[in-house]
Amino acid sequence: MSFSATKLAQPLTLNTTALITKQEGLEVYEDMVLGRTFEDMCAQMYYRGKMFGFVHLYNGQEAVSTGFIKLLKKEDSVASTYRDHVHALSKGVSARAVMSELFGKKTGCCRGQGGSMHMFSKEHNVLGGFAFIGEGIPVATGAAFTSKYRREVLKEADCDHVTVAFFGDGTCNNGQFFECLNMAALWKLPIIFVVENNLWAIGMSHLRATSDPEIWKKGPAFGMPGVHVDGMDVLKVREVAKEAIGRARRGEGPTLVECETYRFRGHSLADPDELRDPAEKAHYAARDPITALKKYLLENNLASEPELKAIDKRIDELIEDAVEFADESPFPARSQLLENVFADPKGFGIGPDGRYRCEDPKFTEGTAHV
């Protein structure tokens, strides 16, 4: 073990000088701008009635998604929450596929089957958005067990895959969080628990909801390092992420990372966001992680203004394209309603005549048995 739990029972202070190369800096910047621009477009599309259901935006928290996920390999897995669009984008799912999913279109990453809170990608190992708090944590724990088993028991030497589970401060008062910290530490699983502490669980302040608001301290209590990091600073997040991912990859077990961050919008697009103090919002708005990174890149001569503007423009075009693509894509066929409830739709979606029951004219007359 590279460091002991006791040593890590202190918040880390990190020196961020020369933390990033020019190429990395531009990649990180692009991913954060992608997340922000995508979510702003979602808000527009939601208010235009293009997407439905509950839509939770990630604005303000980009440093966490980018900081962790951009360091992962394609084979590494990510389990997200209901605020999952940007995690999927960072992991490599195309903006087209995510936008189409939000529009409920056939070309969406889950064929329009899930919608906002249900981003999955087999190709990119996105293990799903989880609409209920905490539910992704044990699923991620099971995935992490698989990597460990493949490497240590099946002797697949190249299987050093890690799993990152993202969740919020509200979830840290949920039993599944504690159950999985225990199992992951007990079995030394290659998993990183990333708390995106945005200070608010819908309308409940973290400080009012939690007996000891310093979530990172719960890591050492379970025998794993707990790290506290400024979640508005992508470079600091990256440093902590590197350490935690490396630890998991080396087979040294899990890490709990608390990223202190802030969401710039309401809990969901249905939330008028009247509860939070305007002064608090202004305080964090002034610490916008994208603005901060931009400043760092320029001050350290890692990028020029035109270079960054070119990225902004490219992302704008990418998002425009994603919207057009989603808009023009077809809705799924009605038969999709009945598919994938079970592995074999016979007897459910498919009737004895081998045809989808929903294609029977009586299907919409209220008399059909499915």
Place this chain on the structure above:
Amino acid sequence: MAATSLRRFGRSLCWVSRRGLSTSCDDKVVQQNGKSMNLYSAINQALHIALETDTRAYVFGEDVGFGGVFRCTTGLADRFGKSRVFNTPLCEQGIIGFAIGLAAMGNRAIAEIQFADYIFPAFDQIVNEAAKFRYRSGNQFNCGGLTIRAPYGAVGHGGHYHSQSPEAFFCHIPGIKVVIPRSPHQAKGLLLSCIRDPNPIVFFEPKWLYRLAVEEVPEHDFMLPLSEAEVVREGSDITLLGWGAQLSIMEQACLDAEKEGISCELIDLKTLIPWDKETVESSVRKTGRLLISHEAPVTGGFGAEISASIVERCFSRLEAPVARVCGLDTPFPLIFEPFYMPTKNKILDAIKSTVNY
């Protein structure tokens, strides 16, 4: 449930006249001519075969490492190693969530919930994740490799929290299959089918029968089809339908009814979801009468669903209302268990009143 003398049932199933069920570590398995075995041994054999035939199959849960409180996992850890057969902490929600993740990565996750009564902390994961994983991911991921085993039902002295039959809750969740065996032979064949079925399944084992039910079970690897009910006894006056441990009680009622000149057809449903409507329907079309019996409370029990479906399908053929002889609408009682249970005599009374309607 009265202690009964040795009787034959279904596929040469014998009922040993012993009441109650010990959870102590008694390994004296009742064995006759090498193939006769009790229900927990049949489960144990199925698990051995499942792990033997699929290197990416795992068995885990509370206490399974030392064999489990009902001995169903005896010897597995020694044989297959602690990486594949292991104890979990006592956290049912975490266990099932973990199992879903394991299954989603292409494994066969065989999770044990120590008693069906303990499954409720995991209900959320089963309802919201296991059942919907394939659906909401557009078939990119699935947890079809997941099988949840849990002992259910009365045991003579279990009281409120070691006797319940929660099967109906799981029949209300599209995406989950529910299977309950009635005997050792059935348990082995059905469990192997469940483990290998590409859907998540909740497999309830009748704990009263773990040691009491003994019958000949083939030693080899075999599977029994899911979603196929079995007519275990043919008759012409009334159809009796049940599952799990209740089958033996219904069988006794059939024999008593026969003495009074009533010919009962007895069906073991075996798979509750998706259930074999056709077999039940064709039997009811023949007899014109249906009686359903289960240990779970009558209100909202799975018998209600069967009753509604059969009334829809066979309304004009029915000669009497569908009868339900089930548990009472009370918490599962301790000292009043005999009053709560759908006993042979209650079933016999219902058979007579239905036939004479």
